[in-house]
Amino acid sequence: MRFPAPLVTLIRELGRLPGIGPKSAQRLAFYLFNQSDADVLTLARAIEEAKTGLERCPRCHNVMGVGDAACGVCLDASRDAAILCVVEGPADVLAIERSGEYAGVYHVLHGALSPMHGVGPDQLTIESLLARLDDIREVVLATSTTVEGEATAMYLAQHLRERAVSLTRIAYGLPVGGDLEYADEVTLGRAMTHRRPM
């Protein structure tokens, strides 16, 4: 038995999404097949709008609505525009915003350096980052603590140091609520090295 073409296409397209394997794609496809017309069309439209309704903020490359002058953070006059936090993606902006501990602005790289996957400095928004440093007092490098994130932070540090800007990296250490016993040795080593007086 062969599946009808629209189903094969749907399973293939769903399977291209990150974190969705062939089995999940198939399950999702059958789920959609059994949903109401209205629900499925709403989803299809919402996905379409990811391209037609959204674009990158011209200042920080965060996500914003099409036609907006800038993203919500850049438009917020109450924020300290002299502190710049460099992150890999818009999801990181949201995560930091949720922490409530940061009142500066952002710069979204849209990725991290990964020569293995063909991501070099030109694929990230590094040029526009270097172009907006004039009134910046501090740059916080908040890329991930993965190999790629660390490499990106190192690369940026090399290029930012000469710009007479104060450079910081988010702290390494034990996650809050984390059990010391279960922390990996690298994290534990860093948490020990960066121990603070109290």
Next chain:
Amino acid sequence: MRFPAPLVTLIRELGRLPGIGPKSAQRLAFYLFNQSDADVLTLARAIEEAKTGLERCPRCHNVMGVGDAACGVCLDASRDAAILCVVEGPADVLAIERSGEYAGVYHVLHGALSPMHGVGPDQLTIESLLARLDDIREVVLATSTTVEGEATAMYLAQHLRERAVSLTRIAYGLPVGGDLEYADEVTLGRAMTHRRPM
């Protein structure tokens, strides 16, 4: 900071899919935002076609292309139309087809009895199953071995027994390649009860 409306909508709609939590929905949304127009539109169209390009086979309720006379299995004249395998969904049809051990036809219930979730006999394709038993020699109940699947098999057995049709249930037992030590006691118990001479 608030996300632009199209992004909020997209994250909400993706989050309604089974197995996709709020975090995954957010990650998928940002992934789509960074894909090419063509890729995103292809996905949106493919999802739309789940409703506009597919429908249920009038005979067995399996999935088929809009405008087809019947699904691939029902149209295949080489199959034994006197043996009917009752399954919960089209994915089960595919799974059984892959096994290569079945040459009859199917009947897709599109669910399993679950009074807790408001799924009674009327929500499944049971009426049309009872209406197509005339030339059927054997009905294989291949619903899942979950509580709902078992309840559905029991319910069907009650209604099919009086129709003078031979009734079977797919076998319980150890999965092939399964380690006896790690099998749960219910499965092991069934495997023991249904042991076969060799």
